Amino acid sequence: MRKVILYIAASIDGYIARPDGGIDWLSMVEKEGEDYGYGAFLASVDTTLMGRKTYDDVLGFGGPFPYQKLSNYVFSRQERGPDDNPVQHITEDPAAFVKKLKAGPGGDIWLIGGGQLNTVLLNAGLIDVLILSVIPIVLGAGIPLFGGQPKEAKWRLAGHQAFDTGLVQMKYERG
Numbered sequence: 001m002r003k004v005i006l007y008i009a010a011s012i013d014g015y016i017a018r019p020d021g022g023i024d025w026l027s028m029v030e031k032e033g034e035d036y037g038y039g040a041f042l043a044s045v046d047t048t049l050m051g052r053k054t055y056d057d058v059l060g061f062g063g064p065f066p067y068q069k070l071s072n073y074v075f076s077r078q079e080r081g082p083d084d085n086p087v088q089h090i091t092e093d094p095a096a097f098v099k100k101l102k103a104g105p106g107g108d109i110w111l112i113g114g115g116q117l118n119t120v121l122l123n124a125g126l127i128d129v130l131i132l133s134v135i136p137i138v139l140g141a142g143i144p145l146f147g148g149q150p151k152e153a154k155w156r157l158a159g160h161q162a163f164d165t166g167l168v169q170m171k172y173e174r175g
């Protein structure tokens with residue numbers, strides 16, 4: 001069965017973006033020659049999942065769409081017209097869709113976020129692995145890692161790594 005991996009960065013207080021969606025604070029851990037395992041992770045997946053707001057933010061960064069070679073699914077409650085990028089817009093219930101996707105052929109699946117989509121898939125028990133990079137900052141307010149009403153879920157620590165920039169990366173598997 002394909003695995004869904006939530007690979008994401010959050011502040012110490014559990015936010016993935018400022019209240020206005022800003023992710024400028026991620027740059028505080030940028031370091032020449034250090035990608036925190038991102039390149040290897042990206043090479044290990046063949047599919048991405050995004051909430052519509054996260055997709056719009058990715059488009060807002062400018063430049064070419066970064067996941068051209070992957071199968072990309074964007075979840076929204078609204079129909080959306082044709083897209084210049086290699087993404088499929090899905091209006092079906094995300095949990096039902098991802099359940100089918102996991103049971104089909106293919107490699108591991110990167111759940112990019114954001115917080116709303118994370119909760120839908122968490123509550124449906126569809127996230128297998130959580131790779132969380134904690135950035136050493138308290139934002140005080142923002143968009144939570146799990147928005148809405150996440151259900152309690154226990155996780156097992158499967159690995160961890162601390163970096164001299166202060167970033168700590170934890171790998172959790174569903175307990």
Ligand SMILES: NC(=O)c1ccc[n+]([C@@H]2O[C@H](COP(=O)([O-])OP(=O)(O)OC[C@H]3O[C@@H](n4cnc5c(N)ncnc54)[C@H](OP(=O)(O)O)[C@@H]3O)[C@@H](O)[C@H]2O)c1
Binds near residue numbers: 017052075112113116
């Ligand atoms: N720190 C990081 O590593 C990281 C990673 C990813 C994202 N982010 C940030 O997170 C923010 C976005 O997170 P977010 O929680 O606000 O939004 P999100 O999860 O990216 O997207 C929310 C949208 O997804 C759709 N959606 C949500 N639940 C749905 C459901 N049950 N069925 C169908 N569609 C559903 C809706 O789209 P419609 O409104 O179109 O119906 C909803 O508005 C952005 O600022 C992004 O930059 C940060």
